[in-house]
Amino acid sequence: MRATDGDARLGELHTPHGIVQTPAFMPVGTQGAVKAVRHLELEEAGAEIILANTYHLLLRPGDELIARRGGLHGFIGWARPILTDSGGFQVYSLAQRRVVTEEGADFQSHLDGTRYLLTPERATDVQARLGSDIAMVLDECLALPATRDEAAIAMARSVRWAERCRRRLLALRDGAVPDVRASNPGQAQFGVVQGGAFQDLRDESVDATVAIGFEGYAIGGLSVGEPVDQMYAVASATARRLPADRPRYLMGVGAPEDLVECVARGIDMFDCVLPTRNARNGQLFTSQGRINIKNVRYAEDDDPLDPQCGCYTCRHHSRAYLRHLYLAGEMTAAVLNTLHNLSFYLDSMRRIRDAIAFRTFATFRQEFLLSAGSAGTP
């Protein structure tokens, strides 16, 4: 940690492909591309790390094809850090005919019905072939609403799977798995804390996962429909129990105000499809709140989306033009809107880091929630 301000932490994450300043937001590059934009724009917007989805890449084009290309960095032409998830969440949310046993998750591809068995070992191997800088352990996702017993059983299984993932990674590092071509020898592995909304289960999960020992720790199973106050409470209590010297990653979160609120609770890393997906749906995040660009009030509005924003879209185009492109169904609307939303997210992270460095985070947080965190115009 370079500095703290309350529970908010300023840090650096060292990876084989460079350093990531934390708190960090990771744009989601599901299939090896952040939808609608080029890597160059991501870099210019300040993305220091992106996330790619193991499930999607395993199905298409396949982890072995990517390993033959030298790994994901070379294949997609992105030289900065990459984090891959374990594939577990998409198996849970996308795959068909899923059967989860102690061995792993048996499922059919949502693309063509091909059967796969994703075990903790295979999830580790696939990510080793992809060669991401940070790999995640396979965990069991919980169907909601869940009873305490269901949450406890899934959490306990996730801990056993985490042990298997770690053992496999160590074997890979030792060169003891000759048929797996690891593309990135310096790959780190993060454990995932589960336990639903039950803080005693979360505590148990933290202790067991930390006992295994990982380079960082994620909090999973949040932002899946629970009330936001519950999410904040679990994130806060869980973060507090995690080791102070390891990065803390809150998976799948969130809205701009969630980032600020969870940094305030000791979180260092985030990923979310919100800025990219909402951009494609015409919902834009600004320093004055959200804008729905479809709204007729923007038809003759010559102002930029966000007068405070220095992104390409705000420097070159008006709301009236962006509304026209959106209504006309032009792909360029997705390009320009995605650029803006990602710039807004990445700028917000930069401002968060500055505020922690100057120990003005409390003031920043208050002002941010009043403006950017507001509902904005419909």
Place this chain on the structure above:
Amino acid sequence: MRATDGDARLGELHTPHGIVQTPAFMPVGTQGAVKAVRHLELEEAGAEIILANTYHLLLRPGDELIARRGGLHGFIGWARPILTDSGGFQVYSLAQRRVVTEEGADFQSHLDGTRYLLTPERATDVQARLGSDIAMVLDECLALPATRDEAAIAMARSVRWAERCRRRLLALRDGAVPDVRASNPGQAQFGVVQGGAFQDLRDESVDATVAIGFEGYAIGGLSVGEPVDQMYAVASATARRLPADRPRYLMGVGAPEDLVECVARGIDMFDCVLPTRNARNGQLFTSQGRINIKNVRYAEDDDPLDPQCGCYTCRHHSRAYLRHLYLAGEMTAAVLNTLHNLSFYLDSMRRIRDAIAFRTFATFRQEFLLSAGSAGTP
């Protein structure tokens, strides 16, 4: 004309928004955006002028809304020259319940059924409001196959409409049409030569159109399904009859080899959706011919699309990655493919201009047809 080499001409087109080097290719920005790319990329690829479609902009967002924004340049944020067509071709190819009389074309919007009457005067007014640098006269498009009589009738009407368009433009320039807010006082107007495949009708059309007097002349009604040799023959004979000191624009053409062949026949300007539309369909133009990126032969091909090309896509990405993005349905595939195809077209035009300047166009033409003009790989 700055130079000639055979019938090929090197020139400059002066407009209120700057100079266009000819022979020039104009990327098509149908609704005020070239699909999938930003203006910045167009400029970087060397686009000195783009085309926008009057029909689409008239229907949505409307020419009056654009005039209130100060014209198309301001509305879309593009500072270089723009050419607008008259809307006639889309009325013919897209609109519903079309009735064409001497007055003009009565039609219903393909979007919502709204009735419009596009007269020569209105086509001129709409383009004056859009404020393009080059406006086109309204002509009557011919349903194919056409008899000589049908072609003669449509051609004669197009001449009468051209007279009305010119008269209207001169009235607009004189400030005699107070209810039309012209966004670009220096707007030029091009006549359009019609006459189908009948060279005597083409000759008659040239003479009548030139007698009216325009800043430039287009050849319309080609590249609509006729054999390519017929297209070349009509382009050639028609170009030869046009005044040497005015730009000659072959509308809607064409494939890379068509550009070279028609420059060889005295054409100065082109527009076509081929590079952008084919990019979105995975067909890519390269110095070795066409590539269909879907082909399984590219699945593990780590080479760039075109080793001769210096575009962003070729500098950063492999065929294997581009194939993956295309098959995965990623929007970024359209972005990267469009960038490449437009770069290939605009680079080809640059090479054409250099060849004319150095009087090596005949050699260039031969080599180009053997390589880039070849069918390539499926």
